[in-house]
Amino acid sequence: MHNPRTILSHSDLGTLFATLHAEGRHTIGPTVRDGAIVYDRLIGPDDLPTGVVDEQAPGRYRLRHEGTRRFSWSVGPQSFKRWLHPPELRLFRATRTERGFAVEKPEAPPPLALIGARACELAAMAIQDRVFLGDVVDPHYASRRRDLFIVAVQCDRAASTCFCPSMGSGPRVSRGYDLSLTEVVDEAGHRFVVEIGSEAGRALAAKLPLHAATTDADAPERASAEAEAQIARRMPTDGLREKLLGAVASSNWDDVASRCIGCANCTLVCPTCFCTTVDDVTTLDGTHERVRRWDSCFHPDFSYLHGAGPVRSSVGARYRQWLTHKLATWHDQFGTSGCVGCGRCVAWCPAGIDIVAEAERLAEDA
């Protein structure tokens, strides 16, 4: 695809939002809430973070103010997963009628535009596509994914928890987007270098007040090189599947279990974890609802078998299930690792348990 790079002025960001809204889309993107960057419905550019950067480390996440950039943070606790695979979804509601009952199905969601997706987010979406659009298609995910418009953002800085290069998922945004923005702020002003990633992106770009990129043309490569230079953390992926499967009896599982509190944060923040449970709720007036909710392999009931109890009754067994599925048997199931190196599970683990450090120790133990 011929992809001449163009410039969108910062003052024209509102036109991008207005053009997406004119297509009937809800715009979902980053905003600051409760001291974190979260993804929510945005009305316009004023809802975006301004001059906010994040500091992350195992068990630590903080925001601080610096400069005027809109996208100078890496990833927050949420991923766009919550907009394609909602944490809670009513599958149907049945209500009594005079002649029996009426079944109400969920309304079709509006078409969405995701703003600010990083390379690791795009890689996570590609993994979830394999999960939900494979041999068995999840109609709820499919209906949200079908008309999605993605405005990606090129990372120009990385958190200390990021390790996307070793997972082959970043930091350069290279596929899976409609438009990509690289933010540039210097004495010449505040602007975005725009790259086109699809025909839908090309059609939308034609409606924007863009002008030719001249000296900024290599900004995406410069930004991603800057981000990559900041990433020291590396997952030891070489032979990792075999090493982890050879370490099922390692004493390291007991060691991590002595620190892990089984809170499930790591699975809830992970952009690729997909497990759900289904609750049926009947009220006294005879209304019946079936609701699908995110579940976690860290919950004792997750592996509960009638008559036998939980198959994985210890925290160590549950951590082993999570880590070996994510980094080893996910390859057998979906032909890819289940990890994109976003580092969320590292920052949001209250015990500061670091998936890279644990994988390194287990690989040495194999």
Ligand code: SF4
């Ligand atoms: S396992 Fe951790 S680092 Fe890997 S994708 Fe999930 S949250 Fe991100």
Ligand code: SF4
């Ligand atoms: S590894 Fe950390 S985030 Fe995951 S369940 Fe254990 S304590 Fe919670």
